Amino acid sequence: MAMSSILNADDIKKALDAFAVADSFDHKKFFEIVGLKAKSADDVKKVFTVLDADNSGFIEEEELKYVLKGFAKDGRDLTDKETKAFLKAADKDGDGKIGVDEFAGLVNE
Template sequence: MAMNSILNADNIKKALDAFAVADSFDHKSFFDMIGLKNKSPDDVKKVFTVLDADNSGYIEEEELKFVLKGFAKDGRDLTDKETKIFLHAADKDGDGKIGVEEFIALVKE
């Protein structure tokens, strides 16, 4: 499933451009800029399934590094610092990965 079927491609491009510099990624601003924050929980789940590259039901730390590429192939990799901050913000149960409910809660913050 392409993100463009859920989100506006221009918004995705603008958001990726805004966070093009290493260590500039802010998940709250990113989700707001791409319009995900205003989407239904079902749409947020669809985005989650795209980002869950190995279909494990979780977004693990390794998958988080490539989260921007999930929105557009030319998205950059997150730095280790950004990945850890993102994981820490979402991983409410401390299991080292992000479940779908944790992801929805993070997007809606």
């Protein structure tokens, strides 16, 4: 499933452009700009499924690094610092990965 079938392509581009510089990523602002905060719980789960590249039911640290590419192929990789901060913000149970409920909670913060 393509992210553009869930979210508006212009919003995706705006969000990626807003965080094009390394170490500028802010998940709260990103989810707001990309329009994910305004989406239904079902759509948030669909986005999670797209980002869960290995279909494990979790977004692991390695997948988080490429999260912006999940929104568009030309998205940049997150830096190690950004990846770790994103994981820390989302991983409420401390298991080192993000489950669908943790992801939904992060989006709706």
